[in-house]
Amino acid sequence: MKILIIGPSWVGDMVMSQSLYRTLKANNPDATIDVMAPDWCRPILSRMPEVNNVVAMPVGHGSLQLSVRRQLGKTLKQSGYDQAIVLPGSLKSALVPWFADIAKRSGWLGEMRYGLLNDYRKLDKVAFPLMVERYIALAFDKAEMTSAKALPQPLLYPALQVDNESTIAACQALGLNQDRPTLAICPGAEFGPAKRWPHYHYAQAVAQLIDTGWQVWIFGSGKDHPVGEEILAHLSDTQRTHCINLAGQTKLEQAVDLMASCKAAITNDSGLMHVAAAVGLPLVALYGPSSPDFTPPLTHQAKVIRLIDGYLKVRKGDGEQGYHQSLIDITPQMTLDALDELLAGQSCAS
Missing domain, CATH: 3.40.50.2000 (Glycogen Phosphorylase B;)
Known part of the structure; x- marks a missing residue:
C-alpha cells in the first residue's frame, strides 16, 4: 500500500x-x-x-x-x-x-x-x-x-532516529565539547512572549546548574537568539564559559542531533519541546496560557509545570516585558526540583 x-x-x-x-x-x-x-x-x-x-x-x-x-x-x-x-x-x-x-x-x-x-x-x-x-x-x-x-495502547510516541556520527559532526562543526553533562534549554516560543518562561528565571536556573557541574546549550531559531543573549547577560563571566547560545546558529538537523546528545532539557511549550521529547530527553515543560491538555510533550520522561487551568489565547501577557503572570509565578526552584526528580527517577530505573 x-x-x-x-x-x-x-x-x-x-x-x-x-x-x-x-x-x-x-x-x-x-x-x-x-x-x-x-x-x-x-x-x-x-x-x-x-x-x-x-x-x-x-x-x-x-x-x-x-x-x-x-x-x-x-x-x-x-x-x-x-x-x-x-x-x-x-x-x-x-x-x-x-x-x-x-x-x-x-x-x-x-x-x-x-x-x-x-x-x-x-x-x-x-x-x-x-x-x-x-x-x-x-x-x-x-x-x-x-x-x-x-486506540491501541500504548500509543506509539514520536522517536526521531539520530546516529552518533551525525552528533559528532555537528559538535565539530560548531566547536562544541561535552566535558560536562549538557542541559538543553529552549527559551523561545511562537506567537509572542506570553508562552515564554522569563529569561531571568532561565538565567537563575542555568546559573545554579552550571555551579553544580553542568554546561548549557541554548536552542532556538534566529529570532530566539536575543533571548539567549539576555540569559547570558545575567550570568557571571565564569558561568558564561559553560553556556553557549546556539539559537539561530544551527541548522534544524544539527539542533536535533545536538539535542539528542544532551542529558536533559528545560523548555517552554514549543516545537523544540516536541523535538526534545522525540529524541528521548528527560524534560521539564513549562506552560502558561497554552495547555498541555492538547499538545503535551509525548514522552514518559516529562514533568509539566502549569499553575493555571484552561486555555487562554494571548500573545502578550500582562506581566513585565509581556510575560504571562502564570509563567512568572513558576520559580526557578520549582523547575530545578522537577528536574532533580526526573533525573533521580531515571537513575533508579537504570
Whole structure:
C-alpha cells in the first residue's frame, strides 16, 4: 500500500505526526509512506525511518496558489498512491490529493471539505482531546474510531532516529565539547512572549546548574537568539564559559542531533519541546496560557509545570516585558526540583 501524507507546517506538529507513521507501519509493515511538506521539514522527516520520501510542497503556509496545487496534483497522479491522509484542517490542504485523484482521501472534516475528502471524520473534541490521538485515529477505519479509548495502547510516541556520527559532526562543526553533562534549554516560543518562561528565571536556573557541574546549550531559531543573549547577560563571566547560545546558529538537523546528545532539557511549550521529547530527553515543560491538555510533550520522561487551568489565547501577557503572570509565578526552584526528580527517577530505573 502506498500512502501520501499531507503534513503539517509547524515543527511540533510535524514531530507529533510521526506517531501516525509509526502506527501505519505497525499495522502494515509493507506500507510505503511519503510525506508532502515544506522543504524546511526535511531535516525532521529524514530522522523518521518510517518515511520513504518527502514530496516538496512549493506553496507557502497560508497561500492558496490554486494553479500550483492543481499542477502538483496532476503530477502525482502517476505515483500510484492508494490513499492520502490530510493532517491540516484547511480546505486548501486537501486540494492536492483531490487533483491527484487518489482513490481514498482521509482526514478530519475541517473547513467544509466534503468531496475533497471521501473518507472524512467528524471531530468530537471531547472524544479525541489530544492532537496525537487525532493523528493516530486516521490510521484506522473510521467505524472503529469512535473515541480515543478505541486506540491501541500504548500509543506509539514520536522517536526521531539520530546516529552518533551525525552528533559528532555537528559538535565539530560548531566547536562544541561535552566535558560536562549538557542541559538543553529552549527559551523561545511562537506567537509572542506570553508562552515564554522569563529569561531571568532561565538565567537563575542555568546559573545554579552550571555551579553544580553542568554546561548549557541554548536552542532556538534566529529570532530566539536575543533571548539567549539576555540569559547570558545575567550570568557571571565564569558561568558564561559553560553556556553557549546556539539559537539561530544551527541548522534544524544539527539542533536535533545536538539535542539528542544532551542529558536533559528545560523548555517552554514549543516545537523544540516536541523535538526534545522525540529524541528521548528527560524534560521539564513549562506552560502558561497554552495547555498541555492538547499538545503535551509525548514522552514518559516529562514533568509539566502549569499553575493555571484552561486555555487562554494571548500573545502578550500582562506581566513585565509581556510575560504571562502564570509563567512568572513558576520559580526557578520549582523547575530545578522537577528536574532533580526526573533525573533521580531515571537513575533508579537504570
